[in-house]
Every structure is written in structure tokens, then in C-alpha cells.
Amino acid sequence: MITALDQDRALERARDAASAVVDPELPMLTLADLGVLRDVSVGEDGAVVAAITPTYSGCPAMAAMRDDLVRELRAAGFADARVRVVLEPAWTTDWITPAGRAALAAAGISPPGPAPRRSGPVPLRLTPTRRAVRCPRCGSDDVVVGSEFGSTACKALYRCQACLEPFEHVKEI
Amino acid sequence: MPDVRTHEPDDHDSAYSGLLVNDAHWAFGTDFEDPLAGVDTTVPDGVDPATLATYCLMLGDDALVLSQRLGEWCSNAPDLEEDIALSNIALDLLGQARLLLARAAAADASQVPALPDGSPVPDEDRLAYFRDAQQFRNVRLAEVANGDFAQTIVRILLFSSWRLALLDRLSRSRDAVLAAVAAKGVKELTYHRDFAGRWFLTLARGTEESRRRLLAGLAELWPYWSELFETYDVERAAALSGVGVDPADVAAEVEAVLDQVLSASGVDRPVLPSPTGAREHTGHKGRDGVHTEALTELLAELQVVARAHPRGQW
Numbered sequence: 152m153i154t155a156l157d158q159d160r161a162l163e164r165a166r167d168a169a170s171a172v173v174d175p176e177l178p179m180l181t182l183a184d185l186g187v188l189r190d191v192s193v194g195e196d197g198a199v200v201a202a203i204t205p206t207y208s209g210c211p212a213m214a215a216m217r218d219d220l221v222r223e224l225r226a227a228g229f230a231d232a233r234v235r236v237v238l239e240p241a242w243t244t245d246w247i248t249p250a251g252r253a254a255l256a257a258a259g260i261s262p263p264g265p266a267p268r269r270s271g272p273v274p275l276r277l278t279p280t281r282r283a284v285r286c287p288r289c290g291s292d293d294v295v296v297g298s299e300f301g302s303t304a305c306k307a308l309y310r311c312q313a314c315l316e317p318f319e320h321v322k323e324i
Numbered sequence: 325m326p327d328v329r330t331h332e333p334d335d336h337d338s339a340y341s342g343l344l345v346n347d348a349h350w351a352f353g354t355d356f357e358d359p360l361a362g363v364d365t366t367v368p369d370g371v372d373p374a375t376l377a378t379y380c381l382m383l384g385d386d387a388l389v390l391s392q393r394l395g396e397w398c399s400n401a402p403d404l405e406e407d408i409a410l411s412n413i414a415l416d417l418l419g420q421a422r423l424l425l426a427r428a429a430a431a432d433a434s435q436v437p438a439l440p441d442g443s444p445v446p447d448e449d450r451l452a453y454f455r456d457a458q459q460f461r462n463v464r465l466a467e468v469a470n471g472d473f474a475q476t477i478v479r480i481l482l483f484s485s486w487r488l489a490l491l492d493r494l495s496r497s498r499d500a501v502l503a504a505v506a507a508k509g510v511k512e513l514t515y516h517r518d519f520a521g522r523w524f525l526t527l528a529r530g531t532e533e534s535r536r537r538l539l540a541g542l543a544e545l546w547p548y549w550s551e552l553f554e555t556y557d558v559e560r561a562a563a564l565s566g567v568g569v570d571p572a573d574v575a576a577e578v579e580a581v582l583d584q585v586l587s588a589s590g591v592d593r594p595v596l597p598s599p600t601g602a603r604e605h606t607g608h609k610g611r612d613g614v615h616t617e618a619l620t621e622l623l624a625e626l627q628v629v630a631r632a633h634p635r636g637q638w
Contacts, residue, residue: 202362208508209419214357235362236424238504241511273488273510275581276518277525277588298405299519300412308405324511 158193161229165199166191168227175215176303178256182216186246189237198231201222206242207304244305245321261287261309261320284320286311334345358446359422360501365430368498371565376499377432378461379562381451382611383490384424385462389619390483391417393470394624402473409519413480416512423505425451429503444637445630453630457620458613465548467610467619474527474534475541481520482545485581486552488513489574498566521585528589539591546594553578556611 169191170183182188182203190202201220205213217234244263247255252262261284264303280299285292291313298308299322306319367373401407429436429447436447437454445453445513465483470476491513494506527538541584553575555563562568586593630636 200362205508206420207416207419208423208505208512209415209417211415213359217357217361233362236358236360238360238363239500239507241504272577273492273514273517275520275521275584277585279522280518298409299515300405300409302408304412304415304489322515 158195162191162193164227165193165201165224165229168223168229169199169201169220172216175212175219177255177260179254179260180247180251182220184248184251184254186242186244186248186251187216195231196231197229198233199229201232202233203234203238204237204242209304218250221293242324244321247321256287257320259287260306261317261318263321263323266323275313282316282320282323284309286314286316287318288316289314358430359426359448360430365427365501367431368500368565368567370518371444371499371567372561372592373432374435375558375561375565376567377428377435378558379568380424380428380431380502381435382447382556382558383494384428384451384463385460385613386423386466386483386487387417388421389460389622390466390479391421392417392622393466393468394476394480396470397476406422406473410476413519416509416516420505420509420512421452422448423501427499427501427505440638443635445634449630453627454634457615457623458614460610460613460619460623462508462610462615462619463548463551464610464616464619465552466546467615467622468548468577469618469621470543474537475544477520477523477527478538478541478545479540481524481585482552482582484513484516484520485578486571486574486629488517488546489578490571491582493569493574497568502567517581524585524591525589528591542591542594551609554611554623 169188170181172182174180174182174185187203189204192200203216212250220234221232243266245266255262279296284294286294289311291311293312294309295312296307297310301308303317305321307322309320310317347555367376391414394410397410401410425448429451437450439445439450488510491506491509495503495510497503527534553571555570555572559570563570
């Protein structure tokens with residue numbers, strides 16, 4: 152017989168295990184800090200279901216995330232661990248936690264500013280996207296964008312004019 | 325389970341030292357994943373499942389075919405930044421295609437090609453790899469063979485301006501899966517369109533040679549523009565039942581965006597038929613499964629490995 156207290160403890164253990172899994176492409180961030188881990192629940196039968204959402208439609212890391220979650224949950228004692236996909240609402244960089252932003256900056260990756268909001272049709276922007284970006288290494292705001300696209304779908308490439316180092320910036324989405 | 329934690333995090337000062345914490349991250353290729361695992365794919369009340377599935381195939385095939393074309397640029401683009409940009413855009417479209425084909429299969433399994441018993445190939449891959457050209461429902465703009473970089477910029481501008489407007493409205497679809505896929509797609513298409521619009525402007529106002537190439541690309545692709553706004557019967561039925569969007573309804577909005585780019589670039593609108601003329605569907609186009617030879621060639625390359633190994637797993 153499983154008591155409510157047991158259930159609470161199981162949920163806490165499951166959340167701890169799932170929250171420790173890191174992103175395969177940004178390993179300085181946990182899936183929880185990235186905002187990709189949306190929910191963890193434990194059923195009365197002890198089965199765990201973790202819910203994740205893709206950052207981008209073509210995110211190639213979803214299978215790796217699922218495998219990592221299942222492995223860590225099993226290692227925490229949950230034999231029946233499953234992962235489901237949540238598509239709505241769509242992921243936004245606003246879900247990256249303060250701890251996640253600090254971890255990005257510490258790793259030399261400029262964290263995103265607030266995601267754009269709009270009402271009505273999406274505006275066309277023919278001039279470079281303006282962002283308040285600072286160099287994560289020297290802190291200078293004298294930076295130029297090299298490319299709006301980078302090594303992963305979520306990043307743009309910048310260069311610092313002060314320390315001359317290139318760096319990546321997580322794009323607001 | 326073997327313990328593979330062999331490195332302390334502070335062994336390295338590299339940002340990627342975390343990769344070494346647990347090498348099982350790289351256990352790719354052992355299993356397929358269902359991109360709609362746990363998602364409720366019940367077809368909404370009053371919606372014909374076959375109509376919903378075919379509608380999803382249309383939007384999915386548009387993305388799949390253009391993704392393949394853009395993927396051809398990988399390692400061939402004019403510079404590294406543009407190579408990465410085109411591959412990023414191709415990946416976004418491939419992701420949209422995968423979700424849409426999976427949604428089509430979940431709505432109407434009868435449209436999924438049958439494979440030998442025991443084949444592990446998931447439904448969306450069966451749709452991508454085991455249909456012939458006449459079963460593809462994409463608009464022909466997506467399939468035209470690649471020319472130079474300028475032609476690709478024109479294609480992305482035309483395609484993403486149209487698709488962005490479509491998906492923006494589709495994010496209010498009565499089908500919750502389609503609405504979610506569309507809402508996510510809008511975020512991606514926003515920067516696809518910005519990328520193409522900025523390059524269009526740059527090439528138009530660059531050198532005589534860049535402008536000449538841009539205008540040639542526009543002239544080559546313009547005959548496929550009006551097809552984007554023709555209403556096919558499945559699109560009409562999907563729109564009437566509240567799950568789809570009639571492409572004719574977005575024509576004015578998309579034309580306004582295109583005019584903004586053309587005007588900033590000092591480029592006149594080509595004088596071939598445009599959607600301001602007859603918009604009634606006239607048959608024998610991409611949505612009917614009538615394609616150019618270019619699609620057959622594209623599919624041969626896309627499908628050859630999967631077809632050689634219908635029981636294959638990777």
C-alpha cells in the first residue's frame with residue numbers, strides 16, 4: 152500500500168532525478184534550467200512520466216533527452232519511466248531560469264534578452280536585429296553580429312570589438 | 325547499469341566538459357522516437373480524418389521538399405555563415421515536416437504506405453520515403469532545382485512569406501496538434517523571412533552582377549507564385565471545418581510583405597500572372613500530385629537508401 156507521503160517522496164525523488172539531466176548540446180544547462188522539462192508526475196502504480204517540449208521543431212536532441220531522462224529515472228529506482236512530448240505552448244527563451252542564464256554566461260555564451268511580443272501580423276525586419284548584448288568575456292557592449300545563425304538552431308554568432316573574441320548569443324524566441 | 329561517470333566536472337575548464345560526465349548522451353541510433361508521444365491526436369468533432377490528413381500532408385510535403393533543396397547547400401554555400409544559415413533553415417523545415425507527416429498518419433492511417441511485416445520504419449518516415457512523386461502534395465515552388473545563391477534567397481523569401489502568414493492563422497486551428505505545430509513554426513519562419521528579405525535587399529542593392537542574378541532568380545520562380553494562393557478542394561474543406569486555412573485568404577497580407585521588400589530593394593514586381601488575377605484552382609499542379617521532373621530527381625536521392633532497406637533501423 153502506497154501512502155500519500157510515500158507518493159510525495161517518490162515525486163520529489165523523480166523530480167530531482169529528472170531535473171539533474173543536462174541538455175545534450177548545452178551541457179552546462181539542465182533540461183529544467185532550459186525550460187524544456189515541463190512536468191514530472193508519479194502515478195499510484197509508481198510509474199513516472201516526464202514531459203518535455205522541443206526548443207525548435209527540428210531539434211535533433213529529443214531522442215537523446217528522452218533516453219537520458221529514462222536512464223536517470225531508472226537509476227533513481229523508477230523501473231517504469233516514460234517521456235511524453237508537449238507541443239503547446241511553444242518553447243520560449245523566457246523559460247530559461249536565472250540559474251540557466253548564469254550558467255550560459257559562465258560558459259561564455261551570452262544569454263537571451265526578453266522574447267519578442269506582438270499583436271497582429273508578424274512584422275518584417277529588413278535591418279539587423281537590435282539586441283542589448285554584452286560580451287560574456289569582457290563585458291563590453293561594443294559587439295557586432297557576425298551571423299544570425301550558429302552551431303545550434305538557438306544561437307547567433309557575435310564578435311566583441313573590445314577584446315576581439317567571438318562568442319555565441321542565445322536568440323530570443 | 326554501468327557507471328560511466330569517470331570525470332570530475334572541474335577536471336576541465338572547457339564549457340563542454342559536461343559532455344564527458346556521462347558518455348551515454350551519445351547513444352544515438354538505438355531507437356526511433358515518436359515525435360507525438362503522449363500527444364492527444366484525436367480528430368476534432370465534425371472533421372473528416374482523410375481531409376485533415378491530406379491537408380497535413382500538403383503542408384508537410386511543402387516543408388520536406390524545400391528542406392531537401394536547402395540541404396543540398398550544405399558545404400556548398402558561398403561562405404560558412406550562409407552555409408550554416410541555410411542548414412539551420414532546412415532543419416527547422418524538416419522538423420515541421422516530421423510533425424506534420426506524423427500528424428497526418430495519426431489522423432488517417434490508410435494514407436501511410438504499407439511496408440513488409442516487422443519493418444520498424446515509423447509512419448512519418450514511411451510517408452517521406454515510400455510515396456512516389458504523384459503522391460506528394462507540395463507546391464511546385466518547393467521542388468524547382470537549385471540555381472545560384474540569389475535564386476535560393478528569392479525562393480526562401482517567397483516561400484517563408486507565404487507560409488508564415490498561413491501558419492500564423494493556422495495557430496488558431498480547431499485541431500490542437502496542427503495549431504501547436506503552426507504556432508511553433510511561426511517563430512521559425514519569422515527569422516527565415518527576415519534572413520531572405522535582408523539578403524534580397526543586399527543583392528538588389530549590391531553589384532550589377534548580384535542584382536542581375538537576383539532578378540534572374542525572381543523571373544525563374546515567379547511563374548510558381550500564383551499557385552501558392554490557389555485554393556485546392558482539400559484546403560477549402562479543411563478551412564470550412566475550422567482546421568485549415570484557405571490560402572486565398574492570406575494573399576493580400578503576403579503581397580503587402582513582398583511589396584515592402586521589392587520597394588526597399590528597388591525591384592519591380594514581375595509582370596507574369598500574380599494572385600491578384602484568377603485564384604480558382606485550375607488543376608494539374610503540385611497539390612494535385614502533378615509535379616515537374618525536378619521532384620522525381622529529388623525524391624530519388626532522398627529515398628534511395630530507405631527503399632533499399634525497408635526493414636532498416638538506424
